[in-house]
Amino acid sequence: MIKWTHIFLILSFNFFFSLSYGKNLKNITVFKTDQDIILDGNLDEQFWKNANLVDNFFQQFPNDSIIAEKLTEVRLAYTDTHLFISAVMYDSVPEKYIVKSLRRDFDGLTNESVTFTFDTFYDQKNAYNFGVTPYNVQREAVISEGGTSTWGLGGGSSLGWFNRSWNTKWLSYVKKYKDFWITEISIPLRSIRYSKENQKWGFNVWRHNLKSNEQSNWTAIPRGYNDYNLSLAGELIFDTKLTKPGKNIILIPYLSGSGYKDYITNESKNFNPDIGLDMKIGLSSTLNLDITINPDFSQVEVDQQRTNLTRFELMYPEKREFFIENSDLFSDVGDYRIKPFFSRRIGIAYDSITNQYKQNPIIFGTKLSGKIGDNYRIGLLNMQSSKLSSVGIPSTNYGMAIVERRILSNSRISSFLVNKQPTDKELNQINQSYNRVAGIELKLLSKDTKFSSDLYFNNSFDNNNTKNSFALGGNAVYQDSKIRITNYFSKVGENYNPEVGFIRRKNVLFYSPSFRYLFYPKTGKVNSHGPDIDYEFYNHPQYKDTDRKFELEYTLNMINSSRFNLKFQRDFTLLLNNFDPTGTGVEYLPALSKYSYNTISFDYISDYKRRFFVRFNSKIGEFFSGNIFSYDLSLNHKFVPYVNINLSVENNKIDLPYSSVNLTSYSSKIEVSFNTKLFLTSYFQYNKQIDNINFNTRFQWNFKPLSDVYLVYTDNYFAKGSNLFDLKNRSLALKLNYWINI
Numbered sequence: 001m002i003k004w005t006h007i008f009l010i011l012s013f014n015f016f017f018s019l020s021y022g023k024n025l026k027n028i029t030v031f032k033t034d035q036d037i038i039l040d041g042n043l044d045e046q047f048w049k050n051a052n053l054v055d056n057f058f059q060q061f062p063n064d065s066i067i068a069e070k071l072t073e074v075r076l077a078y079t080d081t082h083l084f085i086s087a088v089m090y091d092s093v094p095e096k097y098i099v100k101s102l103r104r105d106f107d108g109l110t111n112e113s114v115t116f117t118f119d120t121f122y123d124q125k126n127a128y129n130f131g132v133t134p135y136n137v138q139r140e141a142v143i144s145e146g147g148t149s150t151w152g153l154g155g156g157s158s159l160g161w162f163n164r165s166w167n168t169k170w171l172s173y174v175k176k177y178k179d180f181w182i183t184e185i186s187i188p189l190r191s192i193r194y195s196k197e198n199q200k201w202g203f204n205v206w207r208h209n210l211k212s213n214e215q216s217n218w219t220a221i222p223r224g225y226n227d228y229n230l231s232l233a234g235e236l237i238f239d240t241k242l243t244k245p246g247k248n249i250i251l252i253p254y255l256s257g258s259g260y261k262d263y264i265t266n267e268s269k270n271f272n273p274d275i276g277l278d279m280k281i282g283l284s285s286t287l288n289l290d291i292t293i294n295p296d297f298s299q300v301e302v303d304q305q306r307t308n309l310t311r312f313e314l315m316y317p318e319k320r321e322f323f324i325e326n327s328d329l330f331s332d333v334g335d336y337r338i339k340p341f342f343s344r345r346i347g348i349a350y351d352s353i354t355n356q357y358k359q360n361p362i363i364f365g366t367k368l369s370g371k372i373g374d375n376y377r378i379g380l381l382n383m384q385s386s387k388l389s390s391v392g393i394p395s396t397n398y399g400m401a402i403v404e405r406r407i408l409s410n411s412r413i414s415s416f417l418v419n420k421q422p423t424d425k426e427l428n429q430i431n432q433s434y435n436r437v438a439g440i441e442l443k444l445l446s447k448d449t450k451f452s453s454d455l456y457f458n459n460s461f462d463n464n465n466t467k468n469s470f471a472l473g474g475n476a477v478y479q480d481s482k483i484r485i486t487n488y489f490s491k492v493g494e495n496y497n498p499e500v501g502f503i504r505r506k507n508v509l510f511y512s513p514s515f516r517y518l519f520y521p522k523t524g525k526v527n528s529h530g531p532d533i534d535y536e537f538y539n540h541p542q543y544k545d546t547d548r549k550f551e552l553e554y555t556l557n558m559i560n561s562s563r564f565n566l567k568f569q570r571d572f573t574l575l576l577n578n579f580d581p582t583g584t585g586v587e588y589l590p591a592l593s594k595y596s597y598n599t600i601s602f603d604y605i606s607d608y609k610r611r612f613f614v615r616f617n618s619k620i621g622e623f624f625s626g627n628i629f630s631y632d633l634s635l636n637h638k639f640v641p642y643v644n645i646n647l648s649v650e651n652n653k654i655d656l657p658y659s660s661v662n663l664t665s666y667s668s669k670i671e672v673s674f675n676t677k678l679f680l681t682s683y684f685q686y687n688k689q690i691d692n693i694n695f696n697t698r699f700q701w702n703f704k705p706l707s708d709v710y711l712v713y714t715d716n717y718f719a720k721g722s723n724l725f726d727l728k729n730r731s732l733a734l735k736l737n738y739w740i741n742i
């Protein structure tokens with residue numbers, strides 16, 4: 001049994017080392033100009049000749065801390081209203097640039113690109129990232145958690161700290177030459193948040209050259225660290241104080257029409273027009289107000305269907321833009337196992353009849369978020385949803401308030417309140433079935449991000465005044481390029497109930513230590529390799545240990561970016577409830593039965609930079625009272641730069657004493673970029689476990705920057721038995737949104 005004194009000593013040790021300091025002193029001074037820029041890729045403006053040069057990049061992959069082989073030259077200038085960037089990327093293989101598509105918000109690892117990171121408050125906590133490919137495809141993103149996934153180790157969304165769903169308007173131009181390509185960029189200062197009193201920003205440049213397999217940064221970032229680690233960035237110094245940006249008001253009205261027919265419940269909706277509005281109001285250079293009225297998310301990409309062999313709900317990522325900006329402020333409480341707030345609980349409901357998530361219409365929403373002074377961040381969220389009779393959800397108000405205080409040099413303490421309350425008078429539920437969660441959280445992070453710890457406590461409240469409704473937990477982590485040591489723990493009361501959050505288990509104590517070590521050969525085709533040992537257990541007050549898992553794995557990361565992984569896993573499970581391991585209702589294992597089982601799994605990813613690459617993983621061994629053999633194969637081909645095709649098949653063959661099932665799922669995704677303005681995405685998904693076949697086709701016309709027309713067609717069918725290919729529901733949606741800067 002874990003001792004709380006041990007946990008306290010671990011966290012205290014981590015807190016002591018959080019005071020360590022390791023700052024990269026590389027800096028660049030940027031000069032003000034009164035000239036405007038002509039985006040033509042010629043670099044003949046006078047201010048480019050006077051600008052300081054950002055060069056001498058360091059390689060980060062395949063080796064680190066050596067001068068990059070491919071030369072990159074960056075210059076910056078600014079006016080009262082705009083920030084200008086020029087970059088020259090030299091290459092030995094001109095015109096052979098590899099990109100996945102021409103769609104905005106590209107993935108940096110699968111596209112030739114250069115990106116620029118601005119830590120505008122210079123707090124090593126949040127930053128903006130702007131990127132461009134050789135085809136002038138743009139990407140903007142917001143970076144949180146210091147540009148490191150340290151606090152997300154062990155699971156969850158690995159890219160929760162890097163969110164490409166954030167949008168703002170800016171201009172870029174790309175010109176290709178014989179042995180290099182040039183980009184010129186103009187970013188309105190009112191499009192980002194910053195302190196006009198601060199003449200220093202954190203700054204870095206990241207370049208990915210796929211053909212030569214080189215990743216480089218302006219500042220040296222060791223292997224094993226994220227490319228966007230803000231503590232390892234350099235300094236951008238303005239020669240004068242920035243002026244207060246002009247008013248920043250953005251209106252995004254939309255016009256949509258959608259038709260829907262449910263062939264199971266016989267519910268239907270005519271193709272009637274609808275209107276709505278999103279507003280982004282910059283109350284100051286550091287504080288933003290977002291307002292949405294009758295939002296429509298029909299253009300949001302469909303969820304990927306997944307086979308679930310666990311006893312717990314799966315977590316799907318948030319993709320709706322309204323919830324994105326400053327999303328870390330609201331969602332970065334608790335940990336990936338215990339989340340007091342999960343925005344997908346708002347406006348999305350699960351339909352148990354069709355086994356699909358569907359929109360629960362939102363009437364309006366407001367979000368106030370940003371910084372107050374140098375040390376405080378605040379967030380206020382209020383959403384009102386309408387009634388969804390088909391799944392029995394009343395009209396409900398959702399709210400969250402959070403205050404975050406920066407402490408020490410790179411750490412913070414925060415407190416929050418989450419509220420959910422029905423407002424449907426017909427159901428007589430006002431003030432009778434509220435649900436609230438209040439909590440406090442301490443996050444400690446060293447300057448060099450090698451040491452971190454997290455300690456939180458929160459409690460849920462409802463009209464029943466139940467006891468034992470708390471959740472507490474924390475972690476202690478050390479990580480560098482070779483070693484990673486983690487310790488996670490949590491304890492959850494039996495009546496803890498965050499209805500706007502996400503939690504898999506209650507009434508349990510959890511503890512998980514892990515250790516990883518990487519070797520870096522000086523020669524050969526292997527870039528790094530090493531073992532990873534992970535152990536976790538769950539302890540119930542009455543039944544004692546209910547789950548134990550031991551994992552021993554070995555990973556080889558190749559110079560060409562392919563990866564091999566071999567893992568042995570031993571599990572122990574005590575079921576507290578009847579459980580069907582197949583999720584099909586074929587055979588239920590009885591409550592209080594115990595199982596010990598071993599599995600071996602193998603994972604392989606080929607070089608993703610090539611036009612054709614493969615992902616493959618398989619598992620074989622014991623599974624509860626039977627056996628399992630599973631595999632997942634994904635084939636990907638890029639017809640650069642216009643077409644990207646993905647074909648995937650997953651199969652889980654489970655043999656139990658009284659039943660045997662094959663759970664199969666197929667999926668295909670075809671993305672066509674006709675040009676940088678016109679796109680077609682088509683999905684096909686077949687999932688036998690949830691008895692669903694899904695067709696989804698989305699046509700997008702980007703007729704102006706951040707202004708689009710979407711046409712989305714969706715069918716869902718039964719996937720097995722005599723009902724195979726019988727239609728469940730069908731929908732057609734047309735949406736036009738228009739971005740207006742005032």
